Amino acid sequence: MPRVIFSVPHAHSRGPEDAQLHQYDLAAEEAASGLADRLGSAGHEVSFRVGNLNRMEVDLNRPDSRGTSFRKSLAREFPGTDFLLDCHSFPPTDFHWSIDVALLRLSFGPDNAGTVHALAQALMAEGLSVAVVWGKHANDVVAHAVESGVPAVLAEFSEHEMSESGGRLLDSFAAGLDRFLGELAEGSGPASRFRGSVGMTEGFGDRIHVPTSDPTIRRIISASFPEYKGRHAVIEPAELVDVRSYWDEGNRSYFKFVRLSDFRASPAIPAMHPAFDPQYKGADKAPVVPGVVCVEHKFHGSGQGLTIHVNPSDMNQMALPAPDELDWAQKVVLLATRSYKSSYAGRGDFRYQEARRETGITQQEWDAASETLKASGHLDKRGAITMKGRNASERLPQLYSLGKARSSRLPAPDTGPEGGGGVERGLAALAEAMA
Numbered sequence: 253m254p255r256v257i258f259s260v261p262h263a264h265s266r267g268p269e270d271a272q273l274h275q276y277d278l279a280a281e282e283a284a285s286g287l288a289d290r291l292g293s294a295g296h297e298v299s300f301r302v303g304n305l306n307r308m309e310v311d312l313n314r315p316d317s318r319g320t321s322f323r324k325s326l327a328r329e330f331p332g333t334d335f336l337l338d339c340h341s342f343p344p345t346d347f348h349w350s351i352d353v354a355l356l357r358l359s360f361g362p363d364n365a366g367t368v369h370a371l372a373q374a375l376m377a378e379g380l381s382v383a384v385v386w387g388k389h390a391n392d393v394v395a396h397a398v399e400s401g402v403p404a405v406l407a408e409f410s411e412h413e414m415s416e417s418g419g420r421l422l423d424s425f426a427a428g429l430d431r432f433l434g435e436l437a438e439g440s441g442p443a444s445r446f447r448g449s450v451g452m453t454e455g456f457g458d459r460i461h462v463p464t465s466d467p468t469i470r471r472i473i474s475a476s477f478p479e480y481k482g483r484h485a486v487i488e489p490a491e492l493v494d495v496r497s498y499w500d501e502g503n504r505s506y507f508k509f510v511r512l513s514d515f516r517a518s519p520a521i522p523a524m525h526p527a528f529d530p531q532y533k534g535a536d537k538a539p540v541v542p543g544v545v546c547v548e549h550k551f552h553g554s555g556q557g558l559t560i561h562v563n564p565s566d567m568n569q570m571a572l573p574a575p576d577e578l579d580w581a582q583k584v585v586l587l588a589t590r591s592y593k594s595s596y597a598g599r600g601d602f603r604y605q606e607a608r609r610e611t612g613i614t615q616q617e618w619d620a621a622s623e624t625l626k627a628s629g630h631l632d633k634r635g636a637i638t639m640k641g642r643n644a645s646e647r648l649p650q651l652y653s654l655g656k657a658r659s660s661r662l663p664a665p666d667t668g669p670e671g672g673g674g675v676e677r678g679l680a681a682l683a684e685a686m687a
């Protein structure tokens with residue numbers, strides 16, 4: 253069974269003020285120990301290493317800390333280790349989309365893009381919302397491991413998601429990691445396919461993975477590459493894209509542009525093999541203008557993927573969450589689920605009791621609304637809030653104020669794929685602004 257190190261360089265707190273100022277990673281140790289437990293129970297050989305210095309004194313994730321006892325003992329473990337996960341956590345952000353975990357690609361030193369993307373795929377397959385971003389600093393624990401021949405990834409866990417549904421997050425992460433480690437051991441999985449950063453756009457950081465069930469993403473795909481059947485697409489900001497399309501060692505990307513105002517697609521970019529085909533001037537640096545996206549359908553070996561390159565100014569609009577129309581009881585359930593733990597002080601129905609006290613909702617109304625929210629994907633099967641539910645709840649008023657709003661008119665029902673869901677509203681606003 254694979255041997256795995258879980259390292260936590262930013263775990264040490266000197267007191268309450270460090271928590272207040274976020275001078276250590278509040279949820280990283282909990283995430284790492286939770287994963288170590290789970291992987292250990294699954295039969296992996298695990299090692300759990302927690303830093304003993306606060307990052308304000310010595311940042312144990314920087315190159316000049318290699319002489320510390322934490323870093324030295326970590327390095328002694330590298331031989332014979334199959335994988336290292338360096339665990340961190342990030343405070344609540346103002347992202348327009350919810351992220352369970354962000355995986356960082358190294359910007360300095362060795363490249364670990366292949367490992368990062370393979371792990372991201374395995375985690376997404378478990379239903380996690382995963383961002384892949386460029387590290388802005390020298391992430392030296394991972395760099396040191398990779399230099400020493402140990403595949404390694406830095407994972408930033410969402411402190412918000414950890415406190416709301418840490419069990420779900422860690423269960424899914426552990427399942428994805430377990431599978432990823434199996435692929436790594438076989439040397440055959442996505443890790444080898446992605447090596448070489450196929451079709452990667454350099455120079456920009458953030459990318460988001462979106463389900464292809466999203467209505468807008470679906471329209472973009474049916475306009476451009478309707479044959480694409482993957483469950484996810486990647487949205488990536490870019491001002492320029494290299495759209496030269498030709499077979500190269502089993503890899504090829506096809507490109508089409510799609511205008512967002514009417515979802516009209518351009519014809520496919522013709523083949524442009526450097527040796528055999530006519531070259532189109534500027535194809536290596538085709539501009540991605542606001543309001544038009546460049547859709548890239550990638551083939552690498554037996555795998556395929558779809559990347560939607562968007563002008564950075566469209567990024568937020570693309571990522572706007574669904575404009576959900578919820579009725580009163582659904583709003584109450586969603587807000588109570590977001591705001592309260594499921595049980596507290598020995599009461600298993602704490603959320604309902606609090607919601608009843610603040611808004612007067614009855615058990616029957618609560619149960620009915622919970623069922624519809626599960627059906628619409630705002631809550632998961634166990635009643636925990638999902639990414640969709642959280643996005644929808646962010647535009648709602650405080651729970652107590654819903655007590656008074658009860659008699660007011662119910663909002664119009666969701667009008668289906670045209671009117672509800674996805675990133676439609678953001679794009680409609682965008683198209684309007686451009687008209």
Ligand SMILES: [Zn+2]
Pocket residue numbers: 262277339340341
């Ligand atoms: Zn950290």
